[in-house]
Amino acid sequence: MPFSSLCRCLVLLAVCAGAVLAPAISHAQAPRVTVRAPLLIDGKGGVVRNATVVVSGSTIERVDMAADGPATYDLAGLTLMPGFIDVHVHLDWHFGKDGRADNRGETPVEKMLFTVENAYVTLMAGFTTVQSVGSPSDKDLRAAIARGILPGPRVLTSLGAITDVKLTPDEIRAWVRQKAADGADLIKIFASKSIRDGGEPTLSQAQLDAACGEANAQGLRTLVHAHSPESIRRSVQAGCTEIEHGIFADAATLKLMADRGVWFDPNIGLVLQNYIRNKARFLGIGNYTEEGFAYMEKGIALNMAMFKQALATPGLKLVMGTDAVSGADGHNADETIARVEDGQPAMDAIVDMTGDAAESLRMADKIGSVAPGLQADLVAVEGNPLDDITALRRVVFVMKGGKVYRNRR
Ligand SMILES: [Zn+2]
Numbered sequence: 001m002p003f004s005s006l007c008r009c010l011v012l013l014a015v016c017a018g019a020v021l022a023p024a025i026s027h028a029q030a031p032r033v034t035v036r037a038p039l040l041i042d043g044k045g046g047v048v049r050n051a052t053v054v055v056s057g058s059t060i061e062r063v064d065m066a067a068d069g070p071a072t073y074d075l076a077g078l079t080l081m082p083g084f085i086d087v088h089v090h091l092d093w094h095f096g097k098d099g100r101a102d103n104r105g106e107t108p109v110e111k112m113l114f115t116v117e118n119a120y121v122t123l124m125a126g127f128t129t130v131q132s133v134g135s136p137s138d139k140d141l142r143a144a145i146a147r148g149i150l151p152g153p154r155v156l157t158s159l160g161a162i163t164d165v166k167l168t169p170d171e172i173r174a175w176v177r178q179k180a181a182d183g184a185d186l187i188k189i190f191a192s193k194s195i196r197d198g199g200e201p202t203l204s205q206a207q208l209d210a211a212c213g214e215a216n217a218q219g220l221r222t223l224v225h226a227h228s229p230e231s232i233r234r235s236v237q238a239g240c241t242e243i244e245h246g247i248f249a250d251a252a253t254l255k256l257m258a259d260r261g262v263w264f265d266p267n268i269g270l271v272l273q274n275y276i277r278n279k280a281r282f283l284g285i286g287n288y289t290e291e292g293f294a295y296m297e298k299g300i301a302l303n304m305a306m307f308k309q310a311l312a313t314p315g316l317k318l319v320m321g322t323d324a325v326s327g328a329d330g331h332n333a334d335e336t337i338a339r340v341e342d343g344q345p346a347m348d349a350i351v352d353m354t355g356d357a358a359e360s361l362r363m364a365d366k367i368g369s370v371a372p373g374l375q376a377d378l379v380a381v382e383g384n385p386l387d388d389i390t391a392l393r394r395v396v397f398v399m400k401g402g403k404v405y406r407n408r409r
Contacts, residue, residue: 030057035378035399036071037080041386043354043369045347051080055376058402062372073407075380075397081350082370083128083377083400084392085357086332088223088244088265088321091118091155092135094329095281101326102285108137115141119152121330124406126379126395129154129357129367131321133188133223134161151405156361158188158223162211165202169210176214187215189224189240192231195247195272195299196292199227201234208238215240221362223265229253236260242360244321247302251309258316263360266310268303269338270331271323272296278327307342318344319360320353333392340389347386376402 033055040051040063052067053060094114096103103111119141122130130153132138138157145152159179162172176187189211191203203211208224212235215222222240226232232243232253242263246253249266257264275282275296282288310316322328322335339349358368367375378399383391398406 032056032061033072033402034067035073035075035080035397036067037075037078037380039078039384040080040370041082041347041350041354042371043082043351043358044371045351045355047386051370053080053370053376053378055378055399055402058376060370060372060374060376063370073397073404078380078382078396079384079386079391080370080378080380080397081126081385082354082368083375083379083398084126084333084353085129085320085361085368086122086127086322086324086335086353087131087242087319087357087360088267089122089130089132089324089329089332090134091115091122091130091132091141091329092137093324093326094118095278095326099281100285101278101282101288112137112141116144116150116152118329119145119150119155122324122332123151123153123398123400124395125330125332126381126392126398127153127332128377128379128398128400129156129361129363131156131158131186131223131361133158133186136160139183148401148403154367154400156185158186159184161188161190161225162203163190165207167207169206172207172210173214176211176218176220180215180218180220184220186221186223187211189222189235191224191226191235191240192228194287194292195227195245196287196289196295198295199231199248201226201228201231203231203234205234205237208234208240212238212240221360232257236262242319244323246310247299247306249306249310251313254310254313254316258313261317263317263319264310265319265321266303266307267321267323267335268300268307268342269322269335270328271325272299272303273334274325274328274331276300281327304342307339307344311343317356317360318348318352319356320349333395336392337389346389349389350385375400 036052040048052064092115142155212222224235224240355368358364380397381391382394385391
C-alpha cells in the first residue's frame with residue numbers, strides 16, 4: 001500500500017472512530033427524555049404504532065416500538081409528527097396599532113415586537129422551522145430565536161428580494177453576492193408581477209440567468225415569485241431552484257419543473273383567503289384595490305384547478321409554503337388542509353410540510369423527519385390527520401430542539 005493511501009486509511013479510521021464515539025459521549029452527558037404516542041408519522045411517508053421517541057439533549061437518539069415503562073411525555077390519544085416547516089412566510093408583516101396593514105407611524109421596535117408575536121403564534125401552531133422571505137430585520141430575529149430564550153421557529157431568511165426590473169445583470173450579480181456576504185440563507189426573486197396586477201413576467205431571461213446563476217455559484221438556493229407560464233419557464237431555464245405561486249402554470253410549465261427537478265410551492269390554501277377575510281385592513285394600500293381584490297377572488301378557483309393539474313404531473317416535486325402575510329400567522333396548516341381537500345393524499349401533503357420541505361431547504365440531515373441524529377422537533381395533534389387532515393389545526397404539543405414549548409391537553 002503506498003504511503004499516501006495508508007495515511008488516508010488511518011485518517012479515515014480516526015474520523016470513523018470519532019464519529020462512533022462522539023454521540024456516545026454526548027448522550028451520556030445530555031439529559032434524556034422520552035415522548036410516547038400511539039401513532040407516529042415519520043415525515044418520510046412511514047408510520048410507527050406505539051412509538052417512543054428517545055430524545056437526548058437537542059437531538060433524537062432513537063425510536064422504540066412498543067416500549068413499556070413510564071415515558072416523560074405520554075401523549076395518549078395523540079398523533080406525533082416531525083415539527084412542521086413552512087418554506088414561505090413573512091414574519092414581519094402584521095396589522096398595526098390601528099388594525100391596518102400599512103403600519104403607518106410605527107417605530108422599528110414596535111414592528112419587531114409584532115414580528116416576535118408572529119414568530120410565537122407560528123411556533124405554537126407546530127411550525128418549528130420557517131423560511132421568511134423578504135425582510136432585512138429577519139437577521140436579528142433569526143439570531144434572537146437561535147439564542148434559545150425567545151419562543152419561535154428556526155428562521156431561514158433571504159434578507160430582501162430582487163424586485164427592481166431596471167437592474168443590469170452585473171448589478172444583480174453584485175446584489176446576490178452582497179446578500180450572501182450579509183448571511184442570507186437563500187435569494188428571493190420576483191420574476192412576475194403580483195396576482196393583483198395580472199402576474200405577467202417582469203425580469204428578462206438575462207436578469208434571471210444572472211440572479212440564479214450567481215446564487216448557484218454562491219451555494220444559495222433561489223425562491224422565485226412567478227405566476228405566468230413564461231416567468232416560470234425563464235426561471236427554470238435560469239437554473240432557479242424553487243418556484244412560488246404559479247397560479248397560471250399550465251401542463252407544459254408543470255412538466256418543465258418536474259423534468260428539471262425544480263421545487264414547486266403553490267400557495268392555494270391561505271394567502272388569498274386571508275386577504276379576502278381581512279379585506280378592510282388592506283383595501284386602499286398600494287395595489288390592494290377593488291380590482292386587485294377581484295383578481296384574488298378569482299384566483300382561489302384558478303389555484304384549485306392548477307393544483308389538481310400539478311398533482312397529475314408525474315415527478316413534480318411539491319413543497320409546502322403558505323406566503324403567510326398579516327393575519328395569516330399561526331394558520332399555516334390551512335395550506336396543507338386545502339391541498340388535501342383539493343385531492344392530494346394526506347400522507348403526501350404531510351411529507352411536503354416535513355421531509356420534503358427539509359429536503360427543499362437542503363436540511364434533511366437536520367430536520368423534517370423523526371430519525372436518529374436529527375433535531376428533536378416534535379409536534380403532536382389531537383386526532384389522526386391521515387383520516388381527518390383538519391387535525392393539523394389541533395396542535396397540543398410542540399418540542400423544538402429537545403425543548404418543550406407547548407404541552408396543553
Ligand atoms: Zn411572499
